[in-house]
Amino acid sequence: MGIVTESEDERKISSESTAAEKKRWTLNDFDVGKPLGKGKFGHVYLAREKRSKHIVALKVLFKSQLKQSQVEHQLRREVEIQSHLRHPNILRLYGYFYDQKRVYLILEYAVKGELYKELQNCKYFSERRAATYIASLARALIYCHGKHVIHRDIKPENLLVGAEGELKIADFGWSVHTFNRRRTMCGTLDYLPPEMVESTEHDANVDIWSLGVLCYEFLYGVPPFEAKEHSDTYGRIVQVDLKFPPRPIVSSSAKHLISQMLVKNSSQRLPLHKVLEHPWIVQNADPSGVYRA
Numbered sequence: 523m524g525i526v527t528e529s530e531d532e533r534k535i536s537s538e539s540t541a542a543e544k545k546r547w548t549l550n551d552f553d554v555g556k557p558l559g560k561g562k563f564g565h566v567y568l569a570r571e572k573r574s575k576h577i578v579a580l581k582v583l584f585k586s587q588l589k590q591s592q593v594e595h596q597l598r599r600e601v602e603i604q605s606h607l608r609h610p611n612i613l614r615l616y617g618y619f620y621d622q623k624r625v626y627l628i629l630e631y632a633v634k635g636e637l638y639k640e641l642q643n644c645k646y647f648s649e650r651r652a653a654t655y656i657a658s659l660a661r662a663l664i665y666c667h668g669k670h671v672i673h674r675d676i677k678p679e680n681l682l683v684g685a686e687g688e689l690k691i692a693d694f695g696w697s698v699h700t701f702n703r704r705r706t707m708c709g710t711l712d713y714l715p716p717e718m719v720e721s722t723e724h725d726a727n728v729d730i731w732s733l734g735v736l737c738y739e740f741l742y743g744v745p746p747f748e749a750k751e752h753s754d755t756y757g758r759i760v761q762v763d764l765k766f767p768p769r770p771i772v773s774s775s776a777k778h779l780i781s782q783m784l785v786k787n788s789s790q791r792l793p794l795h796k797v798l799e800h801p802w803i804v805q806n807a808d809p810s811g812v813y814r815a
Contacts, residue, residue: 547619547628552580559636563587564624568631578616581627588625597625603671604694611662611811613682613692632682632690641678645743646770652740653776653806654813655681658689659733660797661811667726667794676732677713678739687812711752712745716760716786727788733797734783741772746784762786775802 555568558579564587569580588594604615614630634640637655641647647655659676666673673691680693715731717724738746746765747758757763764784766777779802782792797803808814 547617547626549621549626552578554580563591563593566629571628577631579629579631581629583625583627585620585623585625600694601627607666607669607671609662609665611658611689611691612665613690629692630690632692633685634683634687636679637681637683637689638678640683641740641743647740649741649773649776649802650806650808651813652737653803654808654811655689655740656733656737657798657803657807658811659691659736660794660803662691663729663733664794667729672726673729673732675713676729676736678736687814711755712748714759715788716762717788719756719759725788727791730783730791730794730797731788733794734780734791737776737783738780741776742767742770746780760786773802775800775805778802
């Protein structure tokens with residue numbers, strides 16, 4: 523019942539899943555190591571699956587905290603969605619198990635950790651690095667949308683970096699399987715599109731808006747509509763009050779792409795396949811999808 527690696531084929535993955543259903547995982551199947559991070563509902567640890575020696579990240583969530591915050595359904599949805607996704611820029615969810623007090627998620631280990639910390643250390647990224655990341659995310663989102671999955675919470679805190687420097691979307695807590703337009707308010711304020719701020723219907727184009735906000739933050743170090751008061755941030759988002767400061771110096775091509783994604787009318791936002799064809803992406807993104815310093 524070893525962990526299946528990304529490189530193995532779908533047939534092995536499906537047979538592995540069947541085996542996992544017959545014999546449930548337990549904590550005894552793992553050697554648990556150092557803590558990797560702390561979240562709202564628990565902790566993440568480095569762990570090794572004893573039989574295969576495969577290194578994973580074990581996310582330990584406390585049932586009492588999940589229940590108190592009424593997010594059990596959200597966790598079930600996250601597990602259901604993420605466990606079926608197979609993409610190099612999406613963190614694998616290998617499986618899960620639980621005991622009386624805790625729920626355990628068995629996740630791919632992203633060796634280089636949180637992108638948010640890296641962005642804080644650098645203050646902002648080079649255009650080459652930002653373009654490589656945006657192209658990777660655009661491809662991952664095209665894949666998600668093809669599976670009728672909207673992420674709805676793309677932001678630096680939800681992105682991890684793998685061993686080769688490749689980006690991984692790590693958190694699917696706000697994502698949904700959808701065939702219809704939705705009204706739910708979710709996600710993180712700085713990244714919310716106008717249609718969600720105004721509680722009108724939204725669709726997969728919310729992820730294009732978030733990608734535009736992310737591109738801006740990569741290049742300038744702050745989200746574009748940030749303000750001291752929440753109400754002011756809401757106002758700036760609804761008006762699409764987009765300003766490009768003089769420092770750091772960012773190319774006009776990058777600004778053009780951002781302004782094409784940050785459009786109030788969601789149907790007018792630049793489609794993700796067009797994002798990949800944009801001159802700024804073509805000229806700056808590493809074709810391998812991996813940023814190497």
